[in-house]
Structure formats: structure tokens, C-alpha cells
Amino acid sequence: MSGRVATALRRDRRVLAAGMLLGLLGAGTVLAAIFLPDPVAQTADGRLLGPDWAHPFGTDELRRDVAARTFAGLRSSLVTIVLAVVPGALAGTGLGLAAGVLGRLADGLLMRAMDAWQAFPGLLIALAVLAITGPGRWGVGLTLFLFAIPSFARLARAQARSEMTREYVLAARALGASRLRIALNHVARNAWDPLLTHLALMLTVALFIESALSFLGLGVQAPAPSLGGMINASRQYLRESPAYLLGPAAVLSCMVLSLNLLVDALQDAFSGRRGAGLRGR
Amino acid sequence: MAVFIARRLLASIPLLVLATLLVFVTLELVPGDPAELLAGEDATPQRVAEIRHELGLDRPLLVRYGDWLAGLLRGDLGTSLSRGMPVRDLVRGALGPTVELAVAASAVGMAAGIGLGTLQAAAGGRLDGWISAAVSLAISVPGFVVATVLLWVFAIQLDWLPASGRVPVLSDPLGGLRTLALPAGTLALSMGAVLARFTRGSVTAVLQQEYIRAARARGLPERTILVRHSLRPALVPVLTVAALQVGNLLTGALVVEQVFTRPGIGYLAVTAVRQRDIPLVQGVVVVFALAYVLVNLAADLAVAFADPRLRQ
Numbered sequence: 001m002s003g004r005v006a007t008a009l010r011r012d013r014r015v016l017a018a019g020m021l022l023g024l025l026g027a028g029t030v031l032a033a034i035f036l037p038d039p040v041a042q043t044a045d046g047r048l049l050g051p052d053w054a055h056p057f058g059t060d061e062l063r064r065d066v067a068a069r070t071f072a073g074l075r076s077s078l079v080t081i082v083l084a085v086v087p088g089a090l091a092g093t094g095l096g097l098a099a100g101v102l103g104r105l106a107d108g109l110l111m112r113a114m115d116a117w118q119a120f121p122g123l124l125i126a127l128a129v130l131a132i133t134g135p136g137r138w139g140v141g142l143t144l145f146l147f148a149i150p151s152f153a154r155l156a157r158a159q160a161r162s163e164m165t166r167e168y169v170l171a172a173r174a175l176g177a178s179r180l181r182i183a184l185n186h187v188a189r190n191a192w193d194p195l196l197t198h199l200a201l202m203l204t205v206a207l208f209i210e211s212a213l214s215f216l217g218l219g220v221q222a223p224a225p226s227l228g229g230m231i232n233a234s235r236q237y238l239r240e241s242p243a244y245l246l247g248p249a250a251v252l253s254c255m256v257l258s259l260n261l262l263v264d265a266l267q268d269a270f271s272g273r274r275g276a277g278l279r280g281r
Numbered sequence: 282m283a284v285f286i287a288r289r290l291l292a293s294i295p296l297l298v299l300a301t302l303l304v305f306v307t308l309e310l311v312p313g314d315p316a317e318l319l320a321g322e323d324a325t326p327q328r329v330a331e332i333r334h335e336l337g338l339d340r341p342l343l344v345r346y347g348d349w350l351a352g353l354l355r356g357d358l359g360t361s362l363s364r365g366m367p368v369r370d371l372v373r374g375a376l377g378p379t380v381e382l383a384v385a386a387s388a389v390g391m392a393a394g395i396g397l398g399t400l401q402a403a404a405g406g407r408l409d410g411w412i413s414a415a416v417s418l419a420i421s422v423p424g425f426v427v428a429t430v431l432l433w434v435f436a437i438q439l440d441w442l443p444a445s446g447r448v449p450v451l452s453d454p455l456g457g458l459r460t461l462a463l464p465a466g467t468l469a470l471s472m473g474a475v476l477a478r479f480t481r482g483s484v485t486a487v488l489q490q491e492y493i494r495a496a497r498a499r500g501l502p503e504r505t506i507l508v509r510h511s512l513r514p515a516l517v518p519v520l521t522v523a524a525l526q527v528g529n530l531l532t533g534a535l536v537v538e539q540v541f542t543r544p545g546i547g548y549l550a551v552t553a554v555r556q557r558d559i560p561l562v563q564g565v566v567v568v569f570a571l572a573y574v575l576v577n578l579a580a581d582l583a584v585a586f587a588d589p590r591l592r593q
Contacts, residue, residue, distance in 0.1 A: 116299045123532035124569055128307050131554050131562045208423050212536050215425045216551050231429055235540070238433045245433060249426045257421035264417075 005193070008269035014261040021258035025251065029071045036068035039225045048241040057247030060230070061237060069225035070248045074255060076220060077227055080137060081206040084144035089199050091145075092152025093188075099153065100160025101183040111157065114150040122147045122209050126218070135218040143213075144206045155198055159191030197266040204259040211252055227252045282585070289581055293574050300570045301353065305346050308559050349563075358564035363556045368564035371549060376568075378447045379538070379545035381457070383530050385465035390472030390530075391523055395516065397473065398480025402488060403507055412477070419474035424533050428467040428540040435463060445542035464537045471533065472526045479522045480515070487515040517588045524580025528573050 009015050036055075037043050042063045049059040057066035099110040117125075126143040133139035163169065164187065172182050213219035214228030222229060227248045234245040333339050337348065352359065358368035397416075401409040436444035442462050450457030487493065488511055496506050534547035542548070546565060553561035 116296060116303070121528060121532045121573065123535055124566060124573075127535075127550055127554050127562065128304060128566055131308060131557060131559065134557065135555065211423055212425055215536065216539060218551070218554060228425065231426060235429055235432065238429075238437050242433060245429055249422075249430060253418075253422045253426060256423065257418065260417060260421045 005269045009265060012265045012269065014265040018258040018261040018265070021254050021261075025074065025255060025258070028067075028251070029075060032068050032071035036071075037065045039064065039068040039072035040223050048237055048244065050241060051243045051247075058241050058243040060233065060241075060244055066230070066244055066247050069230060070227065070251050073220075073225040073227040073230060073248065074251055076137075076225065077207060077210050077214075078255075080141055080220075081144060081203055081210055084141040085148045085199070085202050085206045088145040088148025089152045089195070089202065092149040093156040093195060095149065096153035096156025096158075097160050097183050097188060097191075100157040100164065101179050101187065107157070110153065114153045117146075118150040118154070122205065123212065126209060126213055130213070130218050135221060137220050140210055140213050140219045144209060147209070148202050148206070151202065152195065152198065155194060156191060159194060160187050163187040163190050193270050197263065197270060200259060200263045200266060204256060204263060207252075207256055207259065285585055286582060289578060289585075293578055297571065297574055300574075301350060301567055302346065304563055304566050304570070305349055306342070308563050309342060309345075353567065358567070359560040361553075361558055361561040363553075363558040363561065368561050371561065372546065372564055372568055375544060375546045375549045377449060377545075378543050379531075379534050379547060381447075381450050381461060382464055382468065382534055382537070382543065382545060383527065385461050386468035386472060386530055386533075387523075387527050389465060390469035390526070391476060393469065394473035394476025394523075395480050395519060397477040398482075398519075399484050399507070399512065399515075401477070401481040402484035403503075409481075413481070416474045416477050419470055420478070424467055424471055425536040425540060427470055428464070428537050431463050431467055432540060447543045447545075460541075460543070464541045464543055467537050467540075468530050468533045472523075472530060475526055476519065476523060480519050483518050484511055484515040487511045513587070517584055520584050520587060521580060524577055524583075527576045527580075531569055531572055531576075 043055075043059060043065055045055070045059060045063060047059060047061055047063045049055060051058045055065050055067060057070060060066050060069070095110055095114075099107040122143075125147055126140070129143045129146065130139045133142060160183065164182075169182055169186065172186060177185075210219060211226070211228040214226035215232045217229070217232065220226035220229060230248045231245060231252075234241075234248070237244055330339075337345060349359070356369055358372065360366070361368050361371055364371065397412055401412050432444055435442045443460055447460050448456040450461060484507075488507075493506060493510060496510055501510075531547075534545060535551060536547070537543070538545045538547040539551055546568065549561070550565040550569070552558075553565055
């Protein structure tokens with residue numbers, strides 16, 4: 001990351017906003033873990049209570065603390081998407097670099113396979129995968145892993161191919177460096193920026209998919225807490241306790257919003273564009 | 282143009298074949314034996330073998346794929362394990378609600394998104410900033426959250442609209458639109474937000490072109506410049522994004538139909554996966570894939586129609 005990019009990011013108000021939101025969510029997670037009851041245990045208080053100091057988002061139909069479950073659910077979502085998307089990103093990047101550096105045949109084969117895989121939307125892949133593995137966290141993780149691979153492969157390949165035409169690659173070759181060495185030592189390093197932005201983007205998309213699948217009852221299974229699962233359960237009690245819906249909904253939306261703001265800021269910083277709202281000035 | 286259409290049609294065939302193969306083979310990997318499932322717990326091995334033979338499960342994988350594909354071409358998608366009905370009938374029954382939903386949502390979403398984006402690019406300043414912020418927020422709230430919140434506000438708090446169900450629009454327009462308003466509104470919101478953002482960028486870029494400056498120098502009114510000279514070139518890339526968004530509507534339907542208990546394809550798909558009704562999952566996924574390919578085909582044709590350079 002160059003100094004120009006770092007400066008652009010520091011000046012970007014979106015980064016500040018995202019940082020504040022993430023700070024709030026982080027503080028909420030820590031405070032919930034210290035002060036709130038066990039997310040899975042039933043409390044001695046009533047069911048479907050409104051928010052108060054003991055239960056900031058109220059209680060659910062089984063007298064569990066909604067806030068404790070919300071933050072535990074957020075943590076579990078984040079663990080799932082990071083553990084699934086990061087390996088997917090590495091695998092995809094590896095494949096893409098290989099396609100960009102190796103010969104035509106390997107390139108053609110790999111990329112046609114990626115095209116076909118990418119031709120269909122994530123939730124459709126999820127349905128097929130989950131029909132095989134059955135609902136649950138592992139199936140969701142596998143879906144997200146598979147979902148992440150092709151877009152990283154494409155991006156890494158495009159980067160590799162444009163880097164391979166640079167003079168420094170020619171120079172490295174002239175010095176006798178092998179293709180592998182060039183790919184790992186030079187191309188991968190220069191392709192880093194857009195891949196990082198894409199990783200942030202894919203984490204956001206993964207959070208969407210993960211929470212939607214839990215909402216549909218295909219992700220994390222009860223009694224383990226999940227944001228999607230809680231919002232799904234809250235639908236039956238909207239009259240009694242709106243906080244049951246609004247707490248998890250707000251936390252999930254803030255998480256996605258802060259990731260989105262970061263992605264936008266990263267994209268603009270790397271492309272040298274100015275942020276939104278500065279048009280024509 | 283005819284050549285372009287023909288070539289584009291041919292190009293989508295391998296994709297479909299690959300998709301069907303992928304769907305069929307992956308779903309064949311499902312652990313568990315449907316024959317044992319159907320036979321029940323205390324069936325004799327002979328009975329299980331009989332059922333397996335009846336279902337054709339004792340033949341090699343590729344033969345079964347061939348049969349299934351041939352059936353698919355005849356419109357025969359097999360029999361649902363959980364409901365004992367032909368998958369074709371289930372899918373056909375579920376198409377109406379989803380098509381209504383997709384059409385309504387994309388009409389509203391496109392009109393609102395393109396309109397807002399153009400307004401932002403033309404107006405600039407504070408209005409642009411506020412709309413941009415609202416758009417960022419709308420993009421960040423997942424569809425099922427929007428749907429549930431809309432359900433809470435309009436169906437429960439205000440009691441203006443029904444919370445669930447579906448009435449066909451063609452037989453009862455008013456009742457149909459009432460059941461359609463919340464699900465279509467949910468999908469239109471996310472689609473509109475993405476399109477507004479993209480349209481804003483595209484129109485802004487066109488407005489910075491030299492020929493726009495030339496038009497201004499010739500004294501054309503801003504309105505004419507915007508509508509006649511900027512929108513057409515600016516909307517070509519927007520069309521492509523809009524088509525992708527229509528594709529996303531189909532997956533959005535998975536979630537939204539669940540929230541509003543709308544008996545469409547999405548609802549059917551989720552039920553099928555939950556019950557691990559493999560023939561039904563296969564059928565639904567293939568229908569989804571087909572719809573997705575067709576929507577993208579239509580988009581490519583529309584783009585080619587709008588921009589002659591792309592017909593080559």
C-alpha cells in the first residue's frame with residue numbers, strides 16, 4: 001500500500017464512519033460477553049420482554065437475552081465468513097496466478113471452468129451445496145469457500161497478465177528467474193492492492209449470503225445463535241416485541257454498512273478517484 | 282443483428298448443458314439412498330432393491346443423466362419425493378407468483394434507480410450527497426431485514442397491507458397488487474439502490490465528455506443535453522447492470538417469498554432443500570439457471586440494440 005493510498009484513506013470520511021461503527025460493534029461484543037447472560041441459557045426473567053438495562057434488546061420466546069445472542073451471532077457469522085472466504089481467496093488467487101503465468105492451454109481450461117462456475121448467483125450454488133451437505137454451518141462454509149474462488153481467480157489472472165508484460169518481468173527473466181519465482185515474488189506483490197479490495201467486497205457478500213441462509217433455516221442451527229436465525233424467529237413475535245427484530249437487524253446492517261463503506265473507500269483510494277460528494281469541486 | 286442473436290443463442294447452450302450436468306452430478310452425490318427413504322424403516326432389502334429399480338437408480342450415472350436431460354427437453358422433470366407430484370406441475374404452479382414479483386420489482390426498481398441516479402448526476406451538490414448516503418444505506422441492509430421491517434411497519438403496525446399470501450394480479454388486480462406491494466417493494470429497493478449508484482456514475486462520466494461541452498457551447502438547453510444527448514450513451518452500461526440485478530432478483534425471491542409466504546419458485550426451492558427432496562431441488566435449480574441465462578441473453582440483446590458498436 002503506497003503512501004498516496006494511505007493518505008487518501010486517512011482523509012476519507014467514510015473510513016472514519018466505518019471505523020466508528022466497527023468500534024461500536026466491537027465494544028458491544030466485548031461488553032455483551034462480560035455483562036450479559038449466556039446467549040444459549042434461559043434467564044429467570046419473562047419471555048419477549050422489551051428492552052431495559054438488564055436486557056438491552058429484550059428477551060426472546062425462550063427467555064434468552066436477545067442482545068447476548070445478537071453479538072454472539074455476529075461473532076459466529078464473522079468467524080464463518082473469514083474462515084471460508086480467506087481460504088477461498090487464497091485458492092482462487094493461486095489458480096488465477098497459475099493461469100496468468102502458465103501457458104495458453106492451462107489458462108483456457110481454468111478460465112472456462114471459472115466462467116461456468118461464476119455464471120450462476122451465489123444463493124443458487126448454496127442451494128445445490130446445502131442439498132448435499134444438509135443445512136448447517138459446514139455447508140454454509142463450503143458454499144462460501146466455493147463461491148469465493150472464481151472471482152479471485154479472474155482478478156488475479158487479469159493482474160498477472162498485465163504484470164507479465166511489464167519490463168521488470170522481462171528483466172527478471174533475463175536474470176534467469178523461474179516463472180514460479182516471478183509469479184510469487186513479483187507479480188503477486190504488485191497484484192496485492194486490488195485483491196485486498198476484492199477480499200473486503202467478498203467478505204461483505206459472504207455476510208449477506210451467510211445471514212440469508214441462517215434466515216432461511218439452512219445455516220447455523222438452533223439453539224446456537226445467528227443473526228439471520230433470530231430475525232427469522234422474531235417474525236412470529238413482531239406484535240409483542242419489536243426489539244427482538246430491531247436489535248439483530250440493526251447490528252447486522254451496521255456490520256454490512258461499515259464493510260461497504262470500507263470497500264468503497266478502498267476502491268476510490270486505489271483508483272485515485274475522489275470520494276462521493278466531491279464532484280466538480 | 283440476426284447473426285448476432287444466433288451467435289449469442291448458440292453461446293448460451295454449452296453454459297446450460299454444463300449447468301445441468303453440474304446440478305445433476307452434484308445432487309447425485311447426496312449421501313443417503315432415496316430408495317431406502319421411500320421404502321420406510323422396516324422394509325426388506327428386496328423391497329428397497331425393487332424401489333431402486335423402479336426409480337432407475339441401479340443404472341450408471343451418465344445413463345441417468347442422459348435420461349434426465351431427455352426428460353428435461355420433453356418438460357419432464359421427474360417426481361417430487363416429498364409430495365409425490367410431478368416436479369413439472371409444482372414448478373409450473375410456482376412460476377406465476379415469482380414472475381409477477383420479478384416483473385413488478387424490476388419495473389419499479391429500474392424506474393426509481395435510473396431516475397434517482399440521473400437526478401443525482403444532474404443536480405449534484407447537497408441533494409446528490411443525501412441521495413448517495415441513502416443509497417449506501419439501502420445497499421447495506423440485507424433483503425430479508427428490509428422485508429421483515431416492512432412487514433412489521435406496514436402489515437402489523439399500520440395494518441395497511443396483507444402480511445402474507447398471494448392473489449393473482451390478472452384475476453384480481455387490486456388484491457393482487459396489495460399482496461405484491463411489500464415483496465416487490467423489498468426487491469425494488471435493493472435493485473433501485475444499486476442502479477441509482479451506477480446510473481449516477483455513468484451519467485456523470487458522460488456529462489464530462491467533450492461533445493456535451495460542445496452542445497452547451499451551441500446553446501442547447503440543459504434539459505435537451507441531459508435527456509437527448511447524455512442518457513442514451515449513459516444507459517447502455519446501466520442496462521447490463523440492470524440485467525444482472527434481474528438475475529439477483531431471482532435469488533432475492535428465495536428470501537422474500539419466505540418472509541411473505543408467497544408460494545413461488547423461491548419458496549418451493551427452500552422447502553425442497555430443507556426436505557432434501559433431490560428431484561425437486563434439481564428441477565428448481567435448473568429452472569432458475571434457465572431463467573438466469575435467458576435474462577442475461579435478453580440483456581445482451583437489449584444492449585446490442587442500443588449500441589450498434591457491440592453487434593460486431
